[in-house]
Amino acid sequence: MLPAPLLLVLVCALLAFWLARRLARPLGVDPEPRLWGVLLAALLCARLAFVWSYRDAYLAAPWTMLDIRDGGWSPVAGIVGGWLAATVLLPVHRPDRRPVLRALAAATGFWLVGTLALQWHGLQQQRSLPALxxxxxxxxxxxxxxxxxxxxxxxxxxxxxxxxxxxxxxxxxxxxxxxxxxxxxxxxxxxxxxxxxxxxxxxxxxxxxxxxxxxxxxxxxxxxxxxxxxxxxxxxxxxxxxxxxxxxxxxxxxxxxxxx
Missing domain, CATH: 3.40.30.10 (Glutaredoxin)
Structure with a gap:
């Protein structure tokens, strides 16, 4: 029931948390609070960018901006917002900076590859109006x-x-x-x-x-x-x-x- 792009995002988030914990374990630091901040910033930027792009539709019923069930997100804006948040939340001197940034890089790369794979699969499985x-x-x-x-x-x-x-x-x-x-x-x-x-x-x-x-x-x-x-x-x-x-x-x- 979940769309494939949403499942891909969930897998990328899980990958980032798992890899960050694994990389941070030898350093004795907890990367999760910073990762949660990055994730929330990414989601906020993705939603705000989409709302701004289609602001005329949302202004007709402003409360619908908060209803995320409609699936209105801008993935690119989310990635950019997440990386900007990481630079703010993770100054150079923080010991958890490197594990978190490496985990984010891996998750971003996985998302890019997964998105290309989904597009290729869609082209291979091109459907037409069924004979119903x-x-x-x-x-x-x-x-x-x-x-x-x-x-x-x-x-x-x-x-x-x-x-x-x-x-x-x-x-x-x-x-x-x-x-x-x-x-x-x-x-x-x-x-x-x-x-x-x-x-x-x-x-x-x-x-x-x-x-x-x-x-x-x-x-x-x-x-x-x-x-x-x-x-x-x-x-x-x-x-x-x-x-x-x-x-x-x-x-x-x-x-x-x-x-x-």
């Missing part, structure tokens, strides 16, 4: 491949899913603002009556609302978690995916990759 037959509100059968020709944002959701409900207004707004993009809502495993009742109660009006009673779309992409949103270019090639909640800002970030 879903059901429209009027009972028609709709092939997902029929949306090719324009960028496609495919959202897998359910009315019982809290993050699905929270991100729905942002997706509805995207649908209204970007007619050049097909925003497709594929409900997973619920009856049409229940879905329509929910949408009416929330006053949501969605185009391209489809029903997937067997959750075949989730099976096709290998993701059971909801919400899941997939971004396809005009040729129907998968460019990006987000497993988890989207905000207006993170939606805009990922949409730029398929429809600037």
């Amino acid at each position: 037959q879903l059901v429209a509100v009027d009972g028609r059968t709709v092939d997902l491949r029929s949306f090719r020709g324009q960028p496609v944002v495919l959202n897998l959701w359910a009315s019982w899913c809290p993050p699905c409900r929270r991100e729905m207004p942002a997706l509805q707004q995207l649908q209204a603002e970007r007619p050049d993009v097909h925003v497709v809502f594929a409900n997973q495993g619920e009856s049409a009556a229940r879905v329509l009742q929910y949408l009416a109660g929330q006053r949501l009006q969605l185009h391209h609302l489809l029903f997937d009673p067997q959750a075949s779309a989730g099976q096709a992409f290998g993701h059971r978690a909801l919400p899941a949103t997939y971004f396809f270019d005009r040729e129907g090639r998968l460019v990006d995916a987000r497993i988890g909640e989207l905000s207006r800002a993170t939606l805009a970030e990922r949409l730029r990759r398929v429809a600037p």
Whole structure:
């Protein structure tokens, strides 16, 4: 359920703590307090840089800047902020300076290699809009491949899913603002009556609302978690995916990759 880039960051953090402890043990010093300071600074810089880049989206609802569940981070800003914090927290005369800096260097290198590997794997595993037959509100059968020709944002959701409900207004707004993009809502495993009742109660009006009673779309992409949103270019090639909640800002970030 966790995205691969997030898992990579967690592994890098664990690597930095393990290596710093190992290098500092012969010196009789504890590197963890400084590492925690560096980590917090990196996270803060990564979030602030992303918020600043998409400040217009966040200013519409300023409290959402604190909601990190949307996945809005700037990795490069985080790395730069972490190294700047290390230089401040670790002056030259500190005995734990060398173990911590070596651990940070190893973690940074591992992140760079891991990021390149993930990008290469994504190119090798290039996917397209699947040949799935879903059901429209009027009972028609709709092939997902029929949306090719324009960028496609495919959202897998359910009315019982809290993050699905929270991100729905942002997706509805995207649908209204970007007619050049097909925003497709594929409900997973619920009856049409229940879905329509929910949408009416929330006053949501969605185009391209489809029903997937067997959750075949989730099976096709290998993701059971909801919400899941997939971004396809005009040729129907998968460019990006987000497993988890989207905000207006993170939606805009990922949409730029398929429809600037």
